[in-house]
Amino acid sequence: MTAPRPLHDRALDNLRYIRQTMERAGSFTAVPGWGQVAVGATALVAALLAARQPTPELWLATWLGEAVVALGIGGATMVRKAFAVNDPLLSGPGRRAGLSFLPPMVVGGLLTVALSRVGLWQALPGTWLLLYGTGFVTGGAFSVRIVPVMGVCFMTFGAAALLGPAAWGNWLMAAGFGGLHMVFGTIIARRYGG
């Protein structure tokens, strides 16, 4: 016959079960709305600058520079919001959202190198928009419902960039990384606290 478990252990076990259930059921709400608006604004500037570049290499460098700036703004505002709403980034839904968002970004980086090497510059806008959108669809499964919707919009713009004329590429990037970020960022900021 097994001895009954002490009261203390059972209480701890119950508290652990509640915490784990809440973590599994919860959504990652630290998506920074105003941060996305700022990223959208810098993307519009980048699109204007990129359109004036004389070579594809300089066009690529402009957008890569924008990616670094966007990463900085997005990362900093996300950490700030996570602290403000007490939403941990490294555990629970935050961790799952991050891990789901990451693979499409890594693939995007690798494809950028591969496509640039063979001079397929015109494929880059569609590839970036599609994979960025995929990241929001997969990561957004653990976040508020508007995030995967935003991902689908990015993917639609990406498909248009891949299948449409090459001249559309830079402007679809402006509409996607600029316009979509600003529109969805404003909605997220208003509905989900910043």
Next chain:
Amino acid sequence: MARQGVARKTEAVERDVARARASAGPRTAELDRLIHERVRLGIVSALAVNDSLSFNELKALLKTTDGNLSVHARKLEEASYVTCTKSFAGRIPKTEYRLTGAGRRALEHYLDHMEALIRVTRQG
């Protein structure tokens, strides 16, 4: 001596539980039993961090069967801890659950209760 220590610890636990019950109101004994069951505790905990969850979302989250979830959700509904809304998404029936104020308070009291037990047993 040891027996006196155990008696003191038991009295302290009873005092904490009585305090938790007193703050929760007259129905706490029933509330404790209702919420203490694992599936029901899971339903209430999951709804505490969501505006609403569908039957299928709860089923997947708690890894339980239709019948089991249905029985436990109904008990919580009868106690007014959750509300249940049935609708149609196209032709597919959809059942959505929400936590009520009474359900949220019951979860808070349950958490207080567990913490009180841990505190008292640690002091001993």
